[in-house]
Amino acid sequence: SQQGEEDPQALSIQEGENATMNCSYKTSINNLQWYRQNSGRGLVHLILIRSNEREKHSGRLRVTLDTSKKSSSLLITASRAADTASYFCATDATSGTYKYIFGTGTRLKVLA
Amino acid sequence: EAQVTQNPRYLITVTGKKLTVTCSQNMNHEYMSWYRQDPGLGLRQIYYSMNVEVTDKGDVPEGYKVSRKEKRNFPLILESPSPNQTSLYFCASSLYGTNVLTFGAGSRLTVL
Numbered sequence: 001s002q003q004g005e006e007d008p009q010a011l012s013i014q015e016g017e018n019a020t021m022n023c024s025y026k027t028s029i030n031n032l033q034w035y036r037q038n039s040g041r042g043l044v045h046l047i048l049i050r051s052n053e054r055e056k057h058s059g060r061l062r063v064t065l066d067t068s069k070k071s072s073s074l075l076i077t078a079s080r081a082a083d084t085a086s087y088f089c090a091t092d093a094t095s096g097t098y099k100y101i102f103g104t105g106t107r108l109k110v111l112a
Numbered sequence: 113e114a115q116v117t118q119n120p121r122y123l124i125t126v127t128g129k130k131l132t133v134t135c136s137q138n139m140n141h142e143y144m145s146w147y148r149q150d151p152g153l154g155l156r157q158i159y160y161s162m163n164v165e166v167t168d169k170g171d172v173p174e175g176y177k178v179s180r181k182e183k184r185n186f187p188l189i190l191e192s193p194s195p196n197q198t199s200l201y202f203c204a205s206s207l208y209g210t211n212v213l214t215f216g217a218g219s220r221l222t223v224l
Contacts, residue, residue, distance in 0.1 A: 033212070042202060042215035079170060098143060099171070103154055104153065
């Protein structure tokens with residue numbers, strides 16, 4: 001089955017810096033989503049990008065998608081301590097099975 | 113408030129003692145799903161349901177059962193729990209066609 005792999009596994013930055021995390025997947029997709037998880041809590045949807053889109057913005061978030069490389073990146077600009085969390089990408093198969101596949105996540109720590 | 117509610121939030125049980133984790137959503141979502149989260153493995157899908165009386169296996173269904181008799185409820189049943197089912201479990205729901213998952217707060221299960 002397809003699986004998203006985030007890179008890096010962990011990232012530590014200073015407040016105000018930008019944070020970039022990457023996701024790679026294995027098979028064709030309809031869309032790719034990014035979710036945030038604060039320690040041990042439920043995941044919260046951040047942004048969805050469709051397979052025919054290359055870039056999308058939402059506030060301080062910028063997502064890119066390269067379907068030829070089967071990869072996506074999430075950029076958080078001007079990071080804040082409150083951005084400290086784990087970030088996951090999730091993909092769904094083009095077969096329409098609604099089997100969402102999540103990656104293993106990137107743990108982001110923003111130092112004040 | 114629109115939400116997905118899981119119960120119990122924490123449970124310690126013993127091998128072989130049947131248990132049910134309930135999941136309820138108040139958003140009239142057609143799609144519901146269960147995931148387990150383990151360190152280093154990300155979220156893995158257990159079962160999902162496209163609508164009432166329609167359920168299907170995810171990637172790790174062994175040892176679990178589900179039912180969808182009402183649109184709002186999607187309980188996860190562990191008929192004979194084993195220690196390898198110790199995990200953090202999440203229920204999620206989605207409005208058909210949006211692909212955006214709303215997650216519950218999680219249920220931390222320990223099987224001794």
